[in-house]
Amino acid sequence: xxxxxxxxxxxxxxxxxxxxxxxxxxxxxxxxxxxxxxxxxxxxxxxxxxxxxxxxxxxxxxxxxxxxxxxxxxxxxxxxxxxxxxxxxxxxxxxxxxxxxxxxxxxxxxxxxxxxxxxxxxxxxxxxxxxxxxxxxxxxxxxxxxxxxxxxxxxxxxxxxxxxxxxxxxxxxxxxxxxxxxxxxxxxxxxxxxxxxxxxxxxxxxxxxxxxxxxxxxxxxxxxxxxxxxxxxxxxxxxxxxxxxxxxxxxxxxxxxxxxxxxxxxxxxxxxxxxxxxxxxxxxxxxxxxxxxxxxxxxxxxxxxxxxxxxxxxxxxxx
Amino acid sequence: xxxxxxxxxxxxxxxxxxxxxxxxxxxxxxxxxxxxxxxxxxxxxxxxxxxxxxxxxxxxxxxxxxxxxxxxxxxxxxxxxxxxxxxxxxxxxxxxxxxxxxxxxxxxxxxxxxxxxxxxxxxxxxxxxxxxxxxxxxxxxxxxxxxxxxxxxxxxxxxxxxxxxxxxxxxxxxxxxxxxxxxxxxxxxxxxxxxxxxxxxxxxxxxxxxxxxxxxxxxxxxxxxxxxxxxxxxxxxxxxxxxxxxxxxxxxxxxxxxxxxxxxxxxxxxxxxxxxxxxxxxxxxxxxxxxxxxxxxxxxxxxxxxxxxxxxxxxxxxxxxxxxxxxxxxxxxxxxxxxxxxxxxxxxxxxxxxxxxxxxxxxxx
Numbered sequence: 185x186x187x188x189x190x191x192x193x194x195x196x197x198x199x200x201x202x203x204x205x206x207x208x209x210x211x212x213x214x215x216x217x218x219x220x221x222x223x224x225x226x227x228x229x230x231x232x233x234x235x236x237x238x239x240x241x242x243x244x245x246x247x248x249x250x251x252x253x254x255x256x257x258x259x260x261x262x263x264x265x266x267x268x269x270x271x272x273x274x275x276x277x278x279x280x281x282x283x284x285x286x287x288x289x290x291x292x293x294x295x296x297x298x299x300x301x302x303x304x305x306x307x308x309x310x311x312x313x314x315x316x317x318x319x320x321x322x323x324x325x326x327x328x329x330x331x332x333x334x335x336x337x338x339x340x341x342x343x344x345x346x347x348x349x350x351x352x353x354x355x356x357x358x359x360x361x362x363x364x365x366x367x368x369x370x371x372x373x374x375x376x377x378x379x380x381x382x383x384x385x386x387x388x389x390x391x392x393x394x395x396x397x398x399x400x401x402x403x404x405x406x407x408x409x410x411x412x413x414x415x416x417x418x419x420x421x422x423x424x425x426x427x428x429x430x431x432x433x434x435x436x437x438x439x440x441x442x443x444x445x446x447x448x449x450x451x452x453x454x455x456x457x458x459x460x461x462x463x464x465x466x467x468x469x470x471x472x473x474x475x476x477x478x479x480x481x482x483x484x485x486x487x488x489x490x491x492x493x494x495x496x497x498x499x500x501x502x503x
Numbered sequence: 504x505x506x507x508x509x510x511x512x513x514x515x516x517x518x519x520x521x522x523x524x525x526x527x528x529x530x531x532x533x534x535x536x537x538x539x540x541x542x543x544x545x546x547x548x549x550x551x552x553x554x555x556x557x558x559x560x561x562x563x564x565x566x567x568x569x570x571x572x573x574x575x576x577x578x579x580x581x582x583x584x585x586x587x588x589x590x591x592x593x594x595x596x597x598x599x600x601x602x603x604x605x606x607x608x609x610x611x612x613x614x615x616x617x618x619x620x621x622x623x624x625x626x627x628x629x630x631x632x633x634x635x636x637x638x639x640x641x642x643x644x645x646x647x648x649x650x651x652x653x654x655x656x657x658x659x660x661x662x663x664x665x666x667x668x669x670x671x672x673x674x675x676x677x678x679x680x681x682x683x684x685x686x687x688x689x690x691x692x693x694x695x696x697x698x699x700x701x702x703x704x705x706x707x708x709x710x711x712x713x714x715x716x717x718x719x720x721x722x723x724x725x726x727x728x729x730x731x732x733x734x735x736x737x738x739x740x741x742x743x744x745x746x747x748x749x750x751x752x753x754x755x756x757x758x759x760x761x762x763x764x765x766x767x768x769x770x771x772x773x774x775x776x777x778x779x780x781x782x783x784x785x786x787x788x789x790x791x792x793x794x795x796x797x798x799x800x801x802x803x804x805x806x807x808x809x810x811x812x813x814x815x816x817x818x819x820x821x822x823x824x825x826x827x828x829x830x831x832x833x834x835x836x837x838x839x840x841x842x843x844x845x846x847x848x849x850x851x852x853x854x855x856x857x858x859x860x861x862x863x864x865x866x867x868x
Contacts, residue, residue: 426614467624468624471605474603477607477621481610
């Protein structure tokens, strides 16, 4: 058990975690409302969508790839879910499955293009970003879908621990993080992902079917974006074609702040959760202090550069 | 030496392993403290829906406040001069009334998720009222309902919700009237001369854009699909996109002589395209907004006339309404017209307009 913790919470995760704690202590001194169960629950609720997207982003980045399409793919999934349920009258469960399926299919498309055409993931996902974006707007007719059935917004419902209301969606997100962490750390597939990210050629020579693995990674990531879409729908209670426009960058920010290397092979999905929470904590804390929103953007930018700088320093010291 | 090094690295790895435990202890401690903090506050109502988390936060917050009144202002974006002016006006009025102003904005026009987050945070911060310029008039409605259920007065500024009564009140320009005024002006200026019209619109499905568009048609006395409309393009109210749109329209019909624009940035973009084509002298541009750059465009003869609106008034009246609610429990409701004035470079007979000096004295941005 102890070994497992040591494995997941290595140096690259510790830095972000410290940053998160220091920031929390600072905001607690600035606003009496910050350190309440209700507010902290709210922060987790607010990072739930980007956090879930970032799970998919993490596994892609671990293979030394990147996925620019995730926000747009998620948005397409939400529009499919909501229109299927509201406009076409499918049972909500079928609508959700359809939404998850189209997202997973986009993942298959990304993975296949990356492996079969040997194109850089940056280019492939830049292309699918535009395709998913356009399909969202075409399919939605530029309209927001409202009056969703209860099942579609189930994950926005809450239960209580003490006085604090917690949404089911945040529980699902945390579970997804734990499952992903377990698979990455404790299974052969997980090891292969790291190996592939460290050195694709070496991984191939050791007998890993790297092409198939990449397609699997992108497909699973796509499915995870679909789940993020489900959470987005539950959170805002509408299907919104404009949603997710900058979430791709936010998900990369969470991964980078969490100490995962953009060069692949190094990092942890738990770090990503911490990274997402850092962004959420800053936004919430600065808001409670009454700081202008544009400074949140400024601070996020500084944090990203700091995080990458720390990663590079750690890497150089290792060598 | 060697021995020392080994034991050193051993110690380091021990520290490495115990760190996570320490961190967990701190985290758990935090949550524990947080729970305690919550217990001391007023009882929280039963939570059954997604809104309950926020609703609970608000009740707790309101119970714990009792000091300064907090007013929230949420705009579409941070950088548009219209919203900058709105924020400045709200800040001034908040200072004058001795209340605290919290502000937030989306990352881009149409960014609903950021506005949802901002509303939640402001409820937690204990805001008595929120002034909102909705990015997506439909998508934000469930969140506004949660805020109102938590006892927060929600006033939309500039743009109504869909449906309008989803907010407590609306302080805005009559956008249809703004369009009608420039439509009437254009009609009077053209007289019997045949018009070939290009419409530089906002974006599909956005109420403000539709209202101004329809108002212009109404004022000009034509219907949608009239043969005199030779081109219609979306500009997102952006100068560069306005220029591109006008270039496209000129390709389609070089004989365009009247241009309706959703706002002055789009108008100035259209002017740049017309000038490059050598047609700036033959074409009349009409617009809406009344920003200082826009009024200067009228002074320079680039824009013939514009309908001026008053973001400052919206903000000031909004802050006052929240203060009134906090002090006397009185909620505003319905629609408050914050006024619109036609500013024309050259007055046209039969059309009531103000000159550019008035426009400059009352402009924003």
